[in-house]
Amino acid sequence: MFDAIVPVPSHWRRKIQRGRDQSLEIAQCLSKYFDRPVVLALIRTKATATQRGLDKHQRRRNLKRAFALKQDVRDLNILLVDDVVTTGSTVELAAKALLKGKPKSIMVGCLAKTPTKHK
DSSP: OOSEEEEOOOOHHHHHHHTSOHHHHHHHHHHHHHTOOBOOOEEEOSOOOOOTTOOHHHHHHHHTTOEEEOSOOTTOEEEEEEEEESSSHHHHHHHHHHHTTOOSEEEEEEEEEOOOOOO
């Protein structure tokens, strides 16, 4: 089980464009269901280009240094929540930022996973 739910943060400009923060909304629903707090432990440090159409390497480059830890997560079991996982780059880099806070564990949850392309 997890102690806290941490949404993958959107940049403030993206929130204004979309009119919402999907990961935060999902985290809030999970918080009610599991009776666990939403912890806004991460911040988006820079606005990044859209990930749409980028491969895994381009996504990682695009997201380099895009997340920073802003709240204590020491010894917490964390559920890191994103709306859609495509290559996993976003949750991987967000988790790396969380690891700086020495959580006990990090699990990833998402609303949707895009299918892997087979060649």
